Amino acid sequence: MKKRIFRTMCVSTFISLGAASIALITVLVPTSHMANLAAAFAENSVVAVVSGVIFVLVACFINYFLALSITKQITNTISKIDFNAPEDIEIYDELSSFVRTILRQQKQIESNMQEISEQANTIRSIFDNMQEGLVMLDSTSTVVAVNHFAVKLFAAQQNCEGNNIHFLTRDTIFLNKVKAALQGHSGQMLMELEKIYQVSFIPSSDKGAIILIADVTERQLAEKMRREFSANVSHELNTPLTCIMGFADIIGKGNIANDDILYFANKISNESRRMIDMIENILLLSRLDEMDGREAYTEFDLSQPAAEAINSLQALAERSQIKLILVDSFALVQGNRHLIYMVFMNLISNAIRYNKAGGEVKIAVSAKKRFAYINVTDTGIGIPKEEKRRIFERFYRVEQSRNQSTGGAGLGLSIVKHIIRYHKGTIELESTPGQGTSIFVRIPTGVGEV
Numbered sequence: 001m002k003k004r005i006f007r008t009m010c011v012s013t014f015i016s017l018g019a020a021s022i023a024l025i026t027v028l029v030p031t032s033h034m035a036n037l038a039a040a041f042a043e044n045s046v047v048a049v050v051s052g053v054i055f056v057l058v059a060c061f062i063n064y065f066l067a068l069s070i071t072k073q074i075t076n077t078i079s080k081i082d083f084n085a086p087e088d089i090e091i092y093d094e095l096s097s098f099v100r101t102i103l104r105q106q107k108q109i110e111s112n113m114q115e116i117s118e119q120a121n122t123i124r125s126i127f128d129n130m131q132e133g134l135v136m137l138d139s140t141s142t143v144v145a146v147n148h149f150a151v152k153l154f155a156a157q158q159n160c161e162g163n164n165i166h167f168l169t170r171d172t173i174f175l176n177k178v179k180a181a182l183q184g185h186s187g188q189m190l191m192e193l194e195k196i197y198q199v200s201f202i203p204s205s206d207k208g209a210i211i212l213i214a215d216v217t218e219r220q221l222a223e224k225m226r227r228e229f230s231a232n233v234s235h236e237l238n239t240p241l242t243c244i245m246g247f248a249d250i251i252g253k254g255n256i257a258n259d260d261i262l263y264f265a266n267k268i269s270n271e272s273r274r275m276i277d278m279i280e281n282i283l284l285l286s287r288l289d290e291m292d293g294r295e296a297y298t299e300f301d302l303s304q305p306a307a308e309a310i311n312s313l314q315a316l317a318e319r320s321q322i323k324l325i326l327v328d329s330f331a332l333v334q335g336n337r338h339l340i341y342m343v344f345m346n347l348i349s350n351a352i353r354y355n356k357a358g359g360e361v362k363i364a365v366s367a368k369k370r371f372a373y374i375n376v377t378d379t380g381i382g383i384p385k386e387e388k389r390r391i392f393e394r395f396y397r398v399e400q401s402r403n404q405s406t407g408g409a410g411l412g413l414s415i416v417k418h419i420i421r422y423h424k425g426t427i428e429l430e431s432t433p434g435q436g437t438s439i440f441v442r443i444p445t446g447v448g449e450v
Helices: 002-028 031-043 045-079 093-128 148-153 172-182 217-253 258-290 303-319 337-353 385-390 400-406 412-422
Strands: 133-137 143-146 187-192 196-203 209-215 298-301 323-328 332-335 360-368 371-378 426-432 436-444
Touching: 133 148, 148 209, 172 187, 172 196, 172 209, 196 217, 217 258, 258 412, 298 303, 303 323, 303 337, 303 360, 332 337, 337 360, 337 371, 337 412, 337 436, 412 426, 412 436
Parallel strands: 323 360
Antiparallel strands: 133 143, 133 209, 187 196, 196 209, 298 332, 360 371, 371 436, 426 436
16 A cells, blocks of 8 residues: 555656646746747757756656655554544544544444354353254364263363364264265264263265264153053053953853852952052053142141051051051141052052061151151062162062062052152152161142242
């Protein structure tokens, strides 16, 4: 810019000097003398040429220094402008429009840069706080971006961006899926580490690839439980139905004594009752899954349904030579009284069935501050450590062959868990094989809450 201004000033100054010289000669020399002046120049051509050259040199010299001086003044003035402090700017009026344009553009650029920075920070924050893993690759399998979830999942270093995908994993199936995505083919796979993850490989518009990693552990477990539930229902219902059909066929053929008819009829009745109870429990579990809010909540003393359950199961306990002990204190709660009664029925009946002859079952009820507590402890066979995790699953039973004689279908503790969860409570289990089991329940009293 400085050179351009200098060239322009030289040309304009030179033209101005030339025009001024011609004008001066025209004014000072009369027209009548112009012919004599021309003749004199013609007679003395050498002098004329030398004089012209001297004139041009002097004009150029004056032009050079004049243009240099003016150029320095203009460029120095512009270079001293502090655009960060526009209120202090002092400039020629001729440059004020130029300065205003620059200031306006500077403000627009600063505004745009701030907006871009805020958007980048927002995107990065979302990117890093995603509950899924996200990896972006370019066409050469280089990691362009990776979020914290993926870094933690692959146990990689935080600065893995700019490295090849091999820096994250060397799993052959994973890398083959990446290669296919870079060639434009989408794909998915399940990856099992500490949890189960579904990995999606998506081609991107810049011939790279995007890798999404989602935790599907709960979904996979739910699907597994659904399959197991369907299989268990079929199996559990098949057993009593087979018995009923077998006994009915025997009676129908008429090849039995009259005394045996009563025995087979009782068997059919018992198996029918067992099947009906099972179906009712399954329907109850389904209703508990769908129940929401404070449906049929009332205020009652927790020890009342505990005492009712003990009375209902007293005959079973006596037949099994089990002693039932209730240790209660006043515990006022708000909840579904019938469901809480079922909790006591299931916990106490389990403690009786899996106990030893001459053993005891201790039921304790109490309340402290905002929570009520239920503790059912038996002196029974206990539960192996490796099976505690699954004890609340539907149809799961410890030591299947032994439990078959108890008549249970493995739904009792699952029902208890769902009821306690419906009351926003917690349930825990402690057990030692051969010594007994203790189940601890805590539920909010809900008293005084709106």
